[in-house]
Amino acid sequence: MIAPEYVEEQPATRHCRRCDVAINAASARCPYCGARQYRRQPILGWRGALVCLVAIAAAVLVTRQIVEAHPSPASFSYYRSSDVALLVPAGYGNLYLAAPHGTALVSFASPSQPGDSVTIKATAGAPGTPVSRLRALARQLRNTPGVALSYRGVTSIVLPGGLHIPSLYYTLDGNDLAVFGFDSCRHTIGVTITLSTTTRRLLAQLSAVVPQSANAICDGPRFSIQDRADVAIPLALPR
Numbered sequence: 001m002i003a004p005e006y007v008e009e010q011p012a013t014r015h016c017r018r019c020d021v022a023i024n025a026a027s028a029r030c031p032y033c034g035a036r037q038y039r040r041q042p043i044l045g046w047r048g049a050l051v052c053l054v055a056i057a058a059a060v061l062v063t064r065q066i067v068e069a070h071p072s073p074a075s076f077s078y079y080r081s082s083d084v085a086l087l088v089p090a091g092y093g094n095l096y097l098a099a100p101h102g103t104a105l106v107s108f109a110s111p112s113q114p115g116d117s118v119t120i121k122a123t124a125g126a127p128g129t130p131v132s133r134l135r136a137l138a139r140q141l142r143n144t145p146g147v148a149l150s151y152r153g154v155t156s157i158v159l160p161g162g163l164h165i166p167s168l169y170y171t172l173d174g175n176d177l178a179v180f181g182f183d184s185c186r187h188t189i190g191v192t193i194t195l196s197t198t199t200r201r202l203l204a205q206l207s208a209v210v211p212q213s214a215n216a217i218c219d220g221p222r223f224s225i226q227d228r229a230d231v232a233i234p235l236a237l238p239r
Helices: 045-069 130-142 200-207
Strands: 013-015 022-024 076-080 084-089 103-109 117-124 147-149 155-159 163-172 175-184 189-197
Touching: 084 103, 084 117, 130 147, 130 163, 130 175, 130 189, 175 200, 189 200
Parallel strands: none
Antiparallel strands: 013 022, 076 084, 103 117, 117 189, 147 163, 155 163, 163 175, 175 189
C-alpha cells in the first residue's frame, strides 16, 4: 500500500514596500521593518468626490431656481387703504386696479410670477348672499373654456372665531385659484377675495392667511353716497 504524497501549500508572498523583503501577502505590516503595507485609501477617491461636488452644485442650482420661481410667503405685509385692508405676501407689488364708485378693487402680484396674485373686491349693495354669488360664479365658470372646477358646488371654510366663509376652487390656464366671499359692514358691503397661484402648495398657504385678514372699511370713500375724491366737492373748510 502506497501512502499518498503530502504536498505542503506555501503561503502567498509579496515584497515589502520599504525593505523589499518577501513577506506574507496578507500581512498588514512588514515583520522586519514595520512598514505599513496598505496605504489608506479615501472612501470615494478624487473621482467620487468630484462627482459628489457636481451633484451638490446641481441640486443647489435647481433648488434656487424653484424657490425663485415659486417663492413661499415667509412673511406678510399689512395693507390698509381708505376702503379695504388685508395681508399681502411680502414682495408682491400693487397693480393699481381701477373700479367704479361703489366698488373698491385692490390687487397685488409677484414680480417674478405674475400668476401668483391676491385680489380683494368690496362692493356696496352687492346683490344676493355670498353663497349665491359664488354659485353664480360657478355656473359661469362651467361654461368657460379651460376651466376645471375642483368641487361641484361651493364649500365653506371656518375662520378663527367660527365665521363660515363660502369658497370656490378651480383651475384656469395652469393656475390654481380660490375665491372666498362674505358680507361686511352689517351686510351692506359684499367682499370677495381671489387668490391665484402657479402651485397648489402656495395656494394652501395663502388660503390659510389672506381670507381672515381681508375686510372692507365701512366708512371708506368708495362706499359713501358721494365720493370724497370727487372734484366737485369743495375742499375749502367753511368759514
